[in-house]
Every structure is written in structure tokens, then in C-alpha cells.
Amino acid sequence: MKEEIISIIKANTQKGKEYFNDLRNKEEEAHNNVILEVNEILEQVKKKGDTSLIKYTNRFDSCNVTKENMLVTQSETEDAYRLVEDEFIEALKTASENIMFFHQKQKRNSWITTREDGIMLGQQIRPLERVGIYVPGGRAAYPSSVLMNTIPAKVAGVEEIIMVTPPMKDGTINPNILVAADIAGVDKIYKVGGAQAVGALAFGTESINKVDKIVGPGNVFVAMAKKSVYGYVDIDMIAGPSEILIIADEGAKASYLAADLMSQAEHDLMASSILITTSKDLAKEVKKELEKQIEHLERKDIIRKSLKDHGVIMLVESIEQALDISNKIAPEHLEVCIRDPFMVLGDIKNAGSIFLGDFSPEPLGDYMAGPNHVLPTSGTARFFSPLSVDDFIKKSSFTHYSERALSKIGDKIVKLAQGEGLTAHANSIMVRNKA
């Protein structure tokens, strides 16, 4: 008997409840030996700079990087343009424009508010000065991620954007990545990767300037290194496995839903693809469509395993119940394929990126629509947000009081300071309000 491509279960059953419990319990083990190794690498890079950075890069990536050739040259970028198809370059440029369009809407102004007696209060917003972007090498090298991580920083006004990425054995970098970096406006690219590259960005070396923030995906070594240097620099969130949740009613098109579930499932074996629907007929049709479409897909083995282990079609009584479950899961990607999808936007509490209607599939957002594809995974949409211009700015408050304004409020400040036992705080007011 043939194995089912995906299971269909009812939400209101023991099995339904178990699915959701299991979903959020697939935590990664704490890799204690990885932590120790990463901390040793960071320590060495902090102490010995370029020497250690280059030593580890050559050891782990079997390449031959030197202090002289680790910075990508203008001519390497020009070569890359010759190696990449024109249509691909055009597509990257269109994507870049759309991402720029959306992120420019996120820009915020410094502001000031005035009150009586010369009181002025406000918030000054400034870009971070220097940002580091980690880009994985090899198969996981996604030019779209280069755009998504770089453009918000660019829009924020970051002065210098430094990219690090491990080279291939022959010392070159995937030309798609170089072209994407050039289009996005990366300032410098160093051919180094792994925990050592994170260390170089966090602490600085002779060649690489210390940055204020490190963003971008990476393997477990990179993720651990980022967590470890958090505080020396800021980091983006630590990404977990990718997820899609689709809410669909009986009017949704099975072939579209099946395709979207698989677009998520192809990412990796840990990816979760969830369809929640009020229609049993639709559920069955989607299952058929999955079987039909999967045969043409390159990564069908990954898709099959991922759907089997983490995918599900969940039957619910109502769209309200579907929304309730979705809010509890807090999915990274949420597709709403129901009549009048905008009508439920207000009911969606927790989701990274929301795709409304039949013609807004997740891959549209992954590449082209404009909103960022760097999103909170594993239920963290409860409290984390998509990568945005906000991630590349910092705020300072400012306060101006006049003598008169301070004299009016001084006694109350003194009262509070004394109540907290901080008499030097009280004194600072009293020396000014002697009268």
C-alpha cells in the first residue's frame, strides 16, 4: 500500500491537539560541543585578528584565502556580471526596486514635542554606522536573501555594509551572489565565513572593521557565534525551520494550495506545511494535487519527507477556529485563501508575513512583492517582527527644561529621589533650585 503524502486530521480530536503540541516541541538540542568550539574560534579571532580568521576559513572551507585576496575586487564583480544570465539580472533589479519601494515606507522621522515653559522633548533617529551581512556559501547561497538583508540597511542610511561569505574551493564566490550584492549596494565583500567571520565582524581585525550589527542566516556555527557576540554588537533573530500555514475555505483552488505547501516543504526536512480548511472535499483534492505535482519537482525527496513528518491538513468547523489555531501557532508565513481575505486581517494576531487571496502565493513574497522575507520562525511571530528599516536605526531621546520649568517640578523629583535613597540625585535638583 502506498504511503500517504500528507495526513488529514480533524482539529477537534486528540490527534489534532497532539499535532500542535509536537509542532512546537521540535526544538533543537543544545549543541554543547558546538558552543565550546565556537567560543574558542571567537576568542582566537578576537586575540589574533586576520591570522586566525584566515586560518579557520581555509581549514573549514578548504580554500586558500590570504590577507591580500580576501576582499572581493571590482573586476571579480565585473566577471560575475558576465557569468549571470541577463534575465536573472533583470529579475534581481525588479525585485530590488520592489523591496526598496516597500522599505522606504518604513522610514521614520526624528520628532520633537514642546510644552509650556520652554520644555522640549523628542526622539532622534539615526542609522547604524556599519552593518555586517552574513551570506552562506554553497547550496544555501540565495541572492534573494542578499537583497532582503541589505536593502533595509541601505534604506535606513547605514554608511557601510560589509558582507562576509565563504568562498568555494577555487576561491571564487557564486556569481549570482556577487551580482545581487552589487545591485543591493553592499560596500565590501570578504571571502570568509563561519563563526570566524562573525567574530571578525563583532570584534574587528586588521582588515575588517568592527560593525554595529550582524544579520543574515547561517549554519549552526554561525547561529551560535551570533548569539555569543550579542551585546558586543546587535544581531537579528536566530532563525529556526521555515513554516507555512494556509487557511482556506471551500472556494480555494486545490492546485494552488498544493503548490504552496510544497514550496515551503522543499526548503528543508524540518519545514512545516500546514493547511487548515473547513472543506473536507478541498482537503482530499489538495492531497491528490500534491501527488500529481510533486513528480515534476527537483527536490521531491525532501518535499515528501517534510510533508510526511511535519505537514498536515487540518479540518476545522469554521474560519474562526482556523484563525484561532493560526494565532496560537504564530506562523512565519500565513496564506489566507478565503472569500474576502481582507475581512479577517483584523483577526490575525500573530504572523510574520500574511498573503491575502488566491494570487498572492508565498514565493511572490520570497522574491518579489517587496515585504521582507526574513521573518520570525518557530512561533516567535508572537513577539518578533519581519526584518525592517527599524532594525538598522537607533534612537536617542532628548530633553530640554528651562530654569522655570525645572523649578516648578523640582520638589517632586527630590521627593522621588529621596524615596529611593538616592540623595545625590536629589542634590542635583537642589543645587539648581536653591531659591
Added chain:
Amino acid sequence: MKEEIISIIKANTQKGKEYFNDLRNKEEEAHNNVILEVNEILEQVKKKGDTSLIKYTNRFDSCNVTKENMLVTQSETEDAYRLVEDEFIEALKTASENIMFFHQKQKRNSWITTREDGIMLGQQIRPLERVGIYVPGGRAAYPSSVLMNTIPAKVAGVEEIIMVTPPMKDGTINPNILVAADIAGVDKIYKVGGAQAVGALAFGTESINKVDKIVGPGNVFVAMAKKSVYGYVDIDMIAGPSEILIIADEGAKASYLAADLMSQAEHDLMASSILITTSKDLAKEVKKELEKQIEHLERKDIIRKSLKDHGVIMLVESIEQALDISNKIAPEHLEVCIRDPFMVLGDIKNAGSIFLGDFSPEPLGDYMAGPNHVLPTSGTARFFSPLSVDDFIKKSSFTHYSERALSKIGDKIVKLAQGEGLTAHANSIMVRNKA
């Protein structure tokens, strides 16, 4: 010979450079045994809930909390109001109003933007649902911090704010704290503290609901526990020692500056108080004022040691040089006591909270002006910001494309997906754009 209360050094000397190197190297040691202990406590609370939470609280705080009495009752709050001076309550209320006024200006709207062919893109902003606020017990219990941590969450629209704080041995909580919590609008207060309270907020117990974010200061156990649960929940930044940097020209008033340096120095032995001035005369006068004023202050021993170990008066050639040094230090608090202080606001790149002019001393900001006193310490103002309403919201992107809009752009999406080897992504577009 009497020891100097603070040293005066020139910025452009070896000694000047060394001061700044040392300032940023007073890192805390990684407390490995603390980490292990904290992780064990968190694990136990995760597994055994209330039982472990209560066991550890009673062990570490020598109190007798039970499942029945750990939630503060309405009558305990009423009792607290009777124990606190009316003037103190009034001062808290005024502070609360001012903090509310400033933070309301930080509120942001969800937005939408439309493009041709029915494209709609936007960003939905929602408050976090539930937030936990840690408030230290004993001497470090500051009602002003209760206001500063709670009010931004309240303004953001957080539904439930849960405070945890270790009780005194007799099982009560400092009445100033209870009154501040009531004024700020805390929903529930539990008499538990330490790493175990952080664990309860992060994982939930039978009595305490799991939260989305944990904020508030604490000792090294609390700080480590927060860092450890980061990812399960969001946290605010890990605070380091407090700092003030004052930039002053010859017109500044020595008595004010001395008072302000000491208001910082009284916090703890690790606090840094830095005056940077163009005037040698002012430097000498400030030194005299320090000696004069310190005698009346309760915490003079702490102040003296803190000024001696970490304080400095730095002489510079120009205000530009002062600003340059300040930007490198990225101070938590920056006072600008020069003629026309607003003229240099645009030159201040890195600072948590900026105080402009002679009558805007730091304690005004600590208690009363409105901007938050939870600020980035230890140079992290390069990339972190004051606590704000932004810390209590999350964003979701949303995307709507019509059939026509998707058909126009579909080929480019397919091109990018194929270029990344993700054929199931391409398939999701192709099933829709069959024509």
C-alpha cells in the same frame, strides 16, 4: 596628602587614550558556575512549574511564599497606599503622566500602500499580548523603574502586564513598589524573584501565564536567566554599569556639573562619570565643588570610590573634539552644558538619552521628564535604543496581488526561483500563470 577626588587629564595624551581603552574593557567575567546554576533552575521550573518556582523563591529569599499567597491581593495594595506618604504618591502620579505623554508620541499606525492592478501592501502593528516585568527586591527596588518599564507596555496596548518581585522575609513587598505598580497599571503581581521567576514567565506554570516578553533589571542570576530564555520569549537588553558623560564649555556652572557627576556615581562602584570640557578653570572648580558637595550625601563612600576608579575630567581643545570622543564612547546619558546646546544635536551620533542645557540634569530624566530611563549602557547606544513603545509591539507584513498583477511579474519570480534551485517555488507561480 589627601587623595584626589577625581583626576583631570588631557584627552590628547597617552593617559587620555588609556582612559578610554580601559573604560570599555571593564567587561564582566563570564560566570560559568552561575550559568550552570541558572540553567538548572530554569529546567526545574520548566518541568515542575509552581513547585520549583516556590521552592527556589523560599530558599533564596528566605521567605514563606505558597501557591495561595504568592499573588498580591487588592487589600495588600490598599494597605500599601496607607503606608506611603501622600506627596510621594502625588510625585509618582505626575511622573506617570509625563512618561505617558512622551510615550504616547511613539505610537505608530499600521499602514497600507496600493499600487496598480490591485496590489496592496502594508504593515500591521499589534501590541504584544502579555508582558512580564521583573522588579528587584530589597535596596534596588526602584518605583521609578516600575513606571518606566510598565508605561510603554501599557501605551502599546499590551493586554496583560505581569510583575514578579521577590518579597521581603516577612512576605511583604516594598509599599512604594506596590503603589507604583498600581499607578502604572500592572495587572498582576507575583511574589517571586530570581532566575526561577524568569523561568516561570518564559515557560508558564500552573499559576503564572507564559508571557511574550520579559523586561526589567535584576542581579546576575536574573540577567543570565533572561539571556538563556531569549528566543522562547523576547527580552529587553542586558544592562551593564550606568554612565554619564557631560560636555561643558567655560560658561557651564561647576556646582551643577559636580552634582550631576555624583548623581551617576552614587549608583554603584562600577558607574562611570565623565566630564569633558574645553575649560581648565571649570575643571578645577568642578573638582572643588565635588569635595564640597559630597560631604552631605548619604552614599558618599560609593561616590568617592566610583569617581576615583572610573570618573575623569577630560580636557579637550574644542567642543568638536568633545563630541567626537562622546560619539566613540556612546554614553548612556549625555549632558550638553554649552551655549546653544541644540546647535550640536545633529552632531550627536551615539547616546541613549541626551540632556540639553543647564536645567536639564540627568535626574530630571531618571524620574520626571517623560523619556525612558531604561537606556543602552556600556557603549551599546551605538546600536541599542531607549526602552520604548516599539519594544512592546510586533509587526506583520501583508501582501495582496491580483491575478493580473501576478501574471505580469510571474516570469521574473520563476527566473529567480529557478536560479536558486527551488523548483517548487517556481511551480507555485506556474500553476497560477498557466495561460
